[in-house]
Amino acid sequence: MTQSYIARIWLILSSLFIVFAQASAQMPPTEAPSIEAPQAETAPLTELTIRYNKPYQFQSAYSVIYDNTNQPATLKDFKIIFYGPSGVKVGETPVERYPREGQTISYNLADPVVGFQSVNFVVLSLHDGNIADFPQSANAFLALNEMSEYVPPEPVKSPKVETVDPTPKQIKSSPAAIIKVSPTIPDEIFGSIDRLSIATGPLMTRLESAKKNRAKTDLDAAPLSQLNTRIDGLQTAISDLQARVTGPDVDVASVDIDAIGQEIITLTAKSQTLESDITKAEGETAAWLAANPVDPDGAVVNLFLPPWVIAALAIGTALLALVAWTAFKSRIGQSEIAKGAAATGKSPTRSRRPQRPSKIEPAGVVFAGSPLLALSPAPLSSAGTLAASQLSMLTGRYAVLRPAYAAVGRLGFAQEGKPTRDDYSLGTGFLISDRHVMTNRHVHGFYGQYLTGDARGGIEFIAEKDNDASDFMPFNGEAPYLIPNMDIAIYTLSESVTHRAPIAIHAVETEDLLERDIVVIGYPDTHKPDDPTLSELVEDNPIFAVKRISQGRVFRHSSDTDCPLGVEVRVDACDSVDFPMDAICHNASTMGGNSGSPILDLKTGQLLGVHFAGHKIFNAGEAANLAMAVEHLNEAYKEIDVNNVFA
Numbered sequence: 001m002t003q004s005y006i007a008r009i010w011l012i013l014s015s016l017f018i019v020f021a022q023a024s025a026q027m028p029p030t031e032a033p034s035i036e037a038p039q040a041e042t043a044p045l046t047e048l049t050i051r052y053n054k055p056y057q058f059q060s061a062y063s064v065i066y067d068n069t070n071q072p073a074t075l076k077d078f079k080i081i082f083y084g085p086s087g088v089k090v091g092e093t094p095v096e097r098y099p100r101e102g103q104t105i106s107y108n109l110a111d112p113v114v115g116f117q118s119v120n121f122v123v124l125s126l127h128d129g130n131i132a133d134f135p136q137s138a139n140a141f142l143a144l145n146e147m148s149e150y151v152p153p154e155p156v157k158s159p160k161v162e163t164v165d166p167t168p169k170q171i172k173s174s175p176a177a178i179i180k181v182s183p184t185i186p187d188e189i190f191g192s193i194d195r196l197s198i199a200t201g202p203l204m205t206r207l208e209s210a211k212k213n214r215a216k217t218d219l220d221a222a223p224l225s226q227l228n229t230r231i232d233g234l235q236t237a238i239s240d241l242q243a244r245v246t247g248p249d250v251d252v253a254s255v256d257i258d259a260i261g262q263e264i265i266t267l268t269a270k271s272q273t274l275e276s277d278i279t280k281a282e283g284e285t286a287a288w289l290a291a292n293p294v295d296p297d298g299a300v301v302n303l304f305l306p307p308w309v310i311a312a313l314a315i316g317t318a319l320l321a322l323v324a325w326t327a328f329k330s331r332i333g334q335s336e337i338a339k340g341a342a343a344t345g346k347s348p349t350r351s352r353r354p355q356r357p358s359k360i361e362p363a364g365v366v367f368a369g370s371p372l373l374a375l376s377p378a379p380l381s382s383a384g385t386l387a388a389s390q391l392s393m394l395t396g397r398y399a400v401l402r403p404a405y406a407a408v409g410r411l412g413f414a415q416e417g418k419p420t421r422d423d424y425s426l427g428t429g430f431l432i433s434d435r436h437v438m439t440n441r442h443v444h445g446f447y448g449q450y451l452t453g454d455a456r457g458g459i460e461f462i463a464e465k466d467n468d469a470s471d472f473m474p475f476n477g478e479a480p481y482l483i484p485n486m487d488i489a490i491y492t493l494s495e496s497v498t499h500r501a502p503i504a505i506h507a508v509e510t511e512d513l514l515e516r517d518i519v520v521i522g523y524p525d526t527h528k529p530d531d532p533t534l535s536e537l538v539e540d541n542p543i544f545a546v547k548r549i550s551q552g553r554v555f556r557h558s559s560d561t562d563c564p565l566g567v568e569v570r571v572d573a574c575d576s577v578d579f580p581m582d583a584i585c586h587n588a589s590t591m592g593g594n595s596g597s598p599i600l601d602l603k604t605g606q607l608l609g610v611h612f613a614g615h616k617i618f619n620a621g622e623a624a625n626l627a628m629a630v631e632h633l634n635e636a637y638k639e640i641d642v643n644n645v646f647a
Contacts, residue, residue: 042077042095045131048121048138055085055150057114061501063106063145063402066098071141073129074100080144082116086192088268090116091202099499100127101462101469104145104394104402106501111202115150145399189257192264193242200235200271206278207231210285217288227277234270241267364524364590364614365623371537372524372548372589374465375405391519391549400605401519401549406500407431408598409459410523410545411439411451414472419463421529425545425593426450428522429459429491431502437475437491439596440612441482442571444489451491452479458493461500463523465539465546473497483636485579486628487571487612503598503607507634510565513554513584513608520550520588520611522597537589545593551602552588557624560585569613569626582632583612585624590614599627609633 068074075098082091091113098105121138123131135141211224241263245255366372373391391398394405411427427443437459444451451457458474473493480489525545526534534542560567565584572578586599590611599609609627618624 042124044122044124045126046123046134046136048123048136048142049118050121050138050142050144051118052116055115055117055152056147057112057116057150058109058147059112061106061108061146061403062093063104064098065104065143065145065399065402067103067141071129071133071135073131073134074127075123075134076100076127077124079122079124081120081122082113083118083120084115084192085117088192088196089272090114095124097499098127099471101467101471102406102499104406105499106146106403106406107499108501115152119144145402189245189260189264192268193238193245196238196264196267196271200231200238203231203271203274203278206282210278210282213285213289214281217285217292219284219288224281227274227281230270230274234267234274237263237267364592364594364611364625365616366534366537366589366591367552367587367623368536370550370552370587370589372534372550372591374539374543374546374548391551394549397603400603401521401600403501404430404503404598404600404605404607405521405547405549406461407503408521408547409437409461410463410547410593411437411443411447411459411596412457413450413460414458415460415463415468415470418466418468419543419546421543423463423543423545425523425525426457427593427595428597430521430596430598431497431500432490432505433502434496434498435493436502437493438610439480439489439491440610441487441489442612443595444480444482444491448479451475453477456494459491463546465543486581486633486636488610488628488633488636505607505630505634505637507631508606508608508629510584510629510631513629514556514565516554516608517602518552518554518586518588518608519600519602520552520586520590520594520597521600522548522590522594522611524548524589524591525593526591544591550589552586552625554584554586554608555624557585557618558622559618566629567618567624567626571612581628583626584609584629585618586611586627587623587625590625 062080064078066075077095077097079095080093081089084090091111093107093109096107121142123134126134207224207227211221214221214224241260245260375394394402408428408430410425411429412425415423426447427439429437429439429443432438447457449455452475454477456474456477458472461471461473462469473495475491476494478492480491482489523545529542529544554565556565557567566582567585568580569583570578571581586609588599590597594611595613597611598607599611600606601608607630609629610633611625611627614623614625616623618626
């Protein structure tokens with residue numbers, strides 16, 4: 001009864017507020033508040049410089065490889081400034097956030113960064129620790145990935161005049177002989193002009209965005225038009241400069257190198273001033289929008305209310321909080337009942353992880369020459385059977401696998417502390433967009449009750465050996481999309497994942513996969529961790545259900561007599577459906593828990609298929625692990641109603 005009265009009082013107060021809001025909307029606006037100046041950019045805590053021996057470029061993304069295992073300070077906010085060989089700034093990233101538990105994270109670039117030879121890694125804030133504990137040299141704990149060598153385009157130059165030093169005999173017979181010097185333009189001039197030209201592109205892009213945002217405000221748009229004119233003038237001056245040193249009719253001997261160099265310095269200063277002015281304009285616009293919220297139609301929202309309305313809202317909010325607290329107390333008993341049900345083996349709840357499944361499906365075969373490597377900077381086996389390698393550390397030529405490694409996760413529940421033998425893997429999945437995870441259909445058939453509904457299972461992206469970090473994202477609770485006639489399920493996440501890049505799906509002809517070197521990334525699991533057949537393939541005292549990498553090759557099975565590469569299998573999806581499906585064979589070691597693991601090209605990191613099964617004796621022939629080729633997966637994608645499935 002008391003709750004009913006409170007609800008009625010709140011309804012009356014809400015009605016009064018709505019009436020007042022409608023009346024005040026017709027009143028002339030009060031005097032606009034003063035606009036605060038935009039806040040100054042956060043001062044850096046420290047700046048670390050990384051220099052390279054030649055120019056490089058980033059096209060669309062870059063990865064920060066940050067190992068703070070032995071450091072008490074943990075990186076948080078940062079940005080990167082790129083400089084060319086001559087010290088001219090050629091690009092800059094926005095401020096990015098590094099997750100507390102990350103080691104390798106990919107970030108997208110709005111525009112390519114071309115021709116940099118040194119970078120300033122600007123640390124703006126830390127998750128933990130003091131800046132005095134942060135290393136002052138980047139060499140030991142930080143690297144960048146996805147960059148490729150930059151080779152400046154060959155400029156069009158006037159042909160050089162070939163000269164030959166006169167011999168002593170010629171000099172003696174021709175006292176008036178002249179030794180002609182062939183003038184050349186230093187390569188630094190061409191590189192500086194190229195980088196200056198490239199740097200003006202992002203300025204125009206930012207300016208166009210600033211114009212759109214300024215249109216939502218009452219601020220004067222004339223300064224932005226002036227900036228537009230200045231950028232046009234800068235681009236024209238750069239084009240003229242290029243023509244003076246690279247044109248087909250250029251007389252190299254007449255080019256004043258010192259004057260050209262001075263012009264480059266002047267134009268570079270103008271470019272940097274333009275960038276500063278655009279940043280200032282962006283700040284003014286952001287400050288105005290923060291002080292004057294706008295509705296979708298662009299009209300300013302009046303947020304100034306009389307004191308009596310504010311007091312009424314405060315009383316109503318307090319009454320509503322009282323009702324909520326009463327309801328919360330009544331649910332405590334229900335929560336205890338739910339916990340008791342979970343303890344007796346009934347369906348899991350959102351707050352309680354279920355016990356380890358009594359059965360882990362045999363989703364693979366282990367091969368003697370394919371160790372199951374856990375990412376580790378130290379020797380993997382005290383007996384020396386397995387030693388740390390570039391593959392187990394994802395360094396050297398294997399660094400190309402780092403973005404895909406970060407996109408792969410364990411299906412189930414969040415990792416709690418360092419993995420132990422009590423942890424388990426329901427299967428493996430990987431990001432195909434910022435909101436979607438691909439795995440096997442039979443994983444949903446076996447364990448869907450843990451991944452949908454109130455169970456709210458999801459994907460844990462870390463779960464690494466000796467690592468107590470966690471990066472868990474629950475699914476949205478709904479059933480996944482099941483691709484017809486394929487062992488593929490696509491789950492939708494409850495939120496977008498922005499700090500890990502999805503794995504792209506591009507068609508590769510199946511025939512081209514034969515003898516391709518591959519790796520499998522996933523979470524192999526077993527009820528027999530001390531199985532002697534595993535002793536040569538894993539570290540001593542192994543922990544399973546952690547992220548591991550195995551290496552192998554796509555091969556033609558002895559039962560595959562058809563011309564197209566692949567075999568036909570029947571798949572029991574564990575949901576009252578079975579169907580025939582083409583598969584390719586590979587010999588990278590897998591186990592239960594590997595279902596849904598991506599098959600990646602060892603050299604490029606490109607997706608080649610999705611692992612789903614393995615048999616020690618397949619088709620009465622030799623052992624084989626089975627995967628769906630990316631070509632078939634890509635064809636199935638064409639049949640998906642993207643607007644419906646990925647809304």
